[in-house]
Each structure stands twice: as structure tokens, then as C-alpha cells.
Amino acid sequence: MDAEDDVPDLLEQITTDYSEPPKKRVPLTIICGFLGAGKSTLLKRILTERHGYRIAVIMNEFGDTADIEAKAINISSPDDPTAEGSEEFLELPNGCLCCSIKDTGVAAIEKLMQRKGAFDHILLETTGLADPGPIASIFWKNEEYTAGLGNDISLDGVICVVDAVFGQKQMQDDSAIEGEGESLRHRQVACADVILLNKVDLVTADKLASTEELIGKVNPAAPIYKTTQGQVDLSLIMGIEAFASPSSFRRAITVPSHVHDDAEDAEHHHDTHYEARGISSLQVTCPVLSPGHLERLDEWIRTVLWENRLPEMASGAEGIVLKVLRCKGLFTTVAGDKYVLQGVQDLYEISKIDEGEAVGVPAVGKLVLIGKGLNSVVRHSLQDVFN
Numbered sequence: 496m497d498a499e500d501d502v503p504d505l506l507e508q509i510t511t512d513y514s515e516p517p518k519k520r521v522p523l524t525i526i527c528g529f530l531g532a533g534k535s536t537l538l539k540r541i542l543t544e545r546h547g548y549r550i551a552v553i554m555n556e557f558g559d560t561a562d563i564e565a566k567a568i569n570i571s572s573p574d575d576p577t578a579e580g581s582e583e584f585l586e587l588p589n590g591c592l593c594c595s596i597k598d599t600g601v602a603a604i605e606k607l608m609q610r611k612g613a614f615d616h617i618l619l620e621t622t623g624l625a626d627p628g629p630i631a632s633i634f635w636k637n638e639e640y641t642a643g644l645g646n647d648i649s650l651d652g653v654i655c656v657v658d659a660v661f662g663q664k665q666m667q668d669d670s671a672i673e674g675e676g677e678s679l680r681h682r683q684v685a686c687a688d689v690i691l692l693n694k695v696d697l698v699t700a701d702k703l704a705s706t707e708e709l710i711g712k713v714n715p716a717a718p719i720y721k722t723t724q725g726q727v728d729l730s731l732i733m734g735i736e737a738f739a740s741p742s743s744f745r746r747a748i749t750v751p752s753h754v755h756d757d758a759e760d761a762e763h764h765h766d767t768h769y770e771a772r773g774i775s776s777l778q779v780t781c782p783v784l785s786p787g788h789l790e791r792l793d794e795w796i797r798t799v800l801w802e803n804r805l806p807e808m809a810s811g812a813e814g815i816v817l818k819v820l821r822c823k824g825l826f827t828t829v830a831g832d833k834y835v836l837q838g839v840q841d842l843y844e845i846s847k848i849d850e851g852e853a854v855g856v857p858a859v860g861k862l863v864l865i866g867k868g869l870n871s872v873v874r875h876s877l878q879d880v881f882n
């Protein structure tokens with residue numbers, strides 16, 4: 496046996512992958528909510544609590560948070576012509592950073608990270624008048640974004656803070672401002688992955704229940720946590736991976752069917768009336784899907800989201816108001832694979848769930864659409880996809 500024969504074959508096969516480990520992306524949570532509902536109160540609490548995380552909070556203005564004991568610094572540099580003189584930062588004793596920048600877009604956040612290093616989490620507070628949908632779509636699946644900052648940030652979820660005292664009235668008044676505000680509060684609720692129903696200390700149990708019911712009609716897929724002064728377990732609002740993990744969507748699967756799932760109920764009872772006010776939701780159960788079903792479902796969603804019409808309608812059909820703001824779904828194929836659908840605005844993704852995560856996903860799937868014009872015609876059209 497010569498020397499070469501002594502080298503075990505196995506050695507030649509062992510190769511070590513020295514490539515960089517995948518960089519951990521910083522989760523970003525969008526916080527929206529009605530004016531005065533308690534967004535700043537929630538953020539102030541997060542900024543001052545000892546949670547051990549380095550969190551950057553990006554606000555439109557410091558407001559009440561300015562009285563937090565902190566070192567105020569302005570890191571604008573005269574060498575950097577893009578630096579806004581109006582930027583302000585507060586570095587807090589617990590390692591968090593509170594930042595007020597005019598532009599809360601991708602470039603501003605990228606700049607923040609370049610200057611202040613990585614964070615464990617970024618919270619982006621939007622104004623009470625902001626529609627979170629377009630903001631969420633900037634941070635999710637945007638091709639331009641994915642090429643750059645997408646490597647550093649991932650959209651974790653959208654939190655909507657609703658005022659338990661005025662929330663119900665504010666939502667009902669939405670119909671009055673439609674056209675101007677265009678159902679703004681409904682849009683905020685519609686887009687949320689989690690709802691915080693805040694100021695529960697100020698309302699009766701009945702009032703709380705009716706507000707909760709109203710929110711559930713608009714967005715049956717988001718869990719509602721009742722809070723006082725924004726006191727909520729942070730693990731319920733941060734690190735939820737609403738755009739990646741099917742677990743965040745389980746509630747929609749288990750939601751009581753009386754809410755919207757029964758076509759009869761939706762057509763003959765209050766839901767139809769409610770839909771006329773603006774934004775509403777539509778839930779449809781789906782059977783185990785064949786490859787043909789999956790293809791048709793993809794086409795149906797694409798047509799509805801991108802062209803605001805049903806596939807059977809001619810493009811440019813007049814008098815149709817169909818606009819999906821948010822969609823979610825979980826379903827199983829005949830091959831036994833589980834899929835999750837996520838969509839915000841006109842962006843959507845149907846992705847296969849890893850085996851580990853698929854445990855417990857029921858065979859009967861469900862789709863939830865939230866938006867405008869989701870009437871019985873849309874329901875039947877979607878159900879036809881599965882025939």
C-alpha cells in the first residue's frame with residue numbers, strides 16, 4: 496500500500512464552510528394608533544424599563560418623553576451635508592436610544608444605524624394621522640430596499656394602539672371623514688398584527704366588549720391585548736415575526752366562526768351594513784389544495800391585489816371598489832405541505848412553512864382579507880377558486 500492509499504477518502508470530503516454566518520437582522524416594529532390613544536405612553540414605558548435590550552425608538556417628536564432623565568445629544572455633523580439639524584437623540588441609561596427624525600423612511604433609519612451602531616430592535620412610531628400600510632410595505636419585500644438595507648432590518652410587525660374610551664366613536668366617525676381621512680382609523684386597525692386596547696381603566700366592561708367586537712370585525716386576525724398605561728408583556732408586541740412566522744396568524748384560524756366566516760351571517764346580518772361604512776374583513780375557509788388550486792389562488796390574489804378586480808371581471812370595470820389592504824392565510828396542499836400567505840398593500844408572498852413550524856397547523860386552511868368592497872361577490876369568487 497503506498498502513501499497515497501493511506502489517506503482515508505473521508506478526509507478529502509470534509510470541507511469547512513468559512514463563509515460569514517448570516518447577519519442577524521434588526522427587527523422593526525411600526526407603532527400606529529389613534530390620536531391620544533397612548534402610543535407615547537407605551538414607548539416611554541419601553542424606553543425606561545430594565546429589559547436588557549438596546550432598542551432604538553424613532554418618534555416624530557419627543558413630546559412627553561423629553562423629561563426622561565437622559566443625555567441629550569445632537570450628532571449632526573457639519574461634514575455630513577445630509578445630516579438634518581433637526582435630528583435629536585436621547586441616549587437612555589438602559590441602553591435604549593430615543594430619536595426624533597423628520598424623515599422616518601428607510602434612508603433615515605439606515606443613517607441612524609450607521610452612526611449609532613446596531614440595535615436589538617427598532618420601534619417606529621407613526622403619527623396618529625399616518626396610514627401604516629404604505630410604511631409597512633417600504634420595510635417589507637421592497638426590491639430596492641432588499642438590495643440595501645433589507646440585509647439589516649426585517650419588519651417584525653405593526654402594532655395599533657386604540658383608545659378604549661374614544662376608539663369606538665372614532666371608528667364610527669371614520670365614515671364621516673371618508674374621502675378626506677379615508678377611513679384612516681379603520682386602516683390603522685386593518686393593518687395591525689397586534690392591537691393594544693389601551694386606557695381600559697377608564698371604561699366599563701360593556702364598553703370594552705363592544706369596542707373589542709368592532710375591532711374584531713375589521714381585523715379578525717390580530718390579537719387584542721387590553722392595557723392600562725401601555726402595560727403589556729413586551730414579548731407580545733416585539734419579536735413576533737408577524738411577516739415570517741405562521742404562529743402569529745394562528746388566532747385567525749381559531750377565531751369563532753360567527754364573526755365573519757358564515758356567508759349567511761355576513762350577507763343577512765349586521766356585517767353587510769358594517770361593510771358599507773368602509774373597511775371590513777372577509778374570512779374564507781379553504782380545503783386541502785391541489786396544485787391547480789394553489790395556482791388559481793395565486794392568480795386570484797395577484798389580480799385582486801394588483802388590479803383591484805376579480806379575475807372574472809374585465810379590467811377597467813367601472814363602479815367597483817375593491818381594495819385589499821392586508822391579507823393573511825394558512826393552508827395545506829394534498830402533498831401535505833403547509834403554506835402561509837402574507838400581504839400588505841399590493842405586496843404579497845405565499846411561502847412554504849418549515850416542517851418544524853407547521854406542527855399544529857390545521858388541514859383546513861383559512862384566508863383573511865381586510866380591505867374595501869369585500870362583499871359576498873368577492874367571497875363567492877374566492878370560494879370558486881377551490882371548486
Ligand SMILES: Nc1nc2c(ncn2[C@@H]2O[C@H](COP(=O)(O)OP(=O)(O)OP(=O)(O)O)[C@@H](O)[C@H]2O)c(=O)[nH]1
Pocket residue numbers: 528529530531532533534535536537559622623693694695696697722723724725
Ligand atoms: N387613564 C389613563 N390614561 C392614559 C392611559 N394611557 C395613556 N394615558 C394618558 O392619555 C394621554 C395621551 O397619551 P399619549 O401616550 O400621549 O397618546 P399618543 O397616542 O402618543 O398621543 P398622540 O401622539 O397625540 O397621538 C396622556 O395624558 C396619557 O397620560 C391609560 O391607560 N389610562
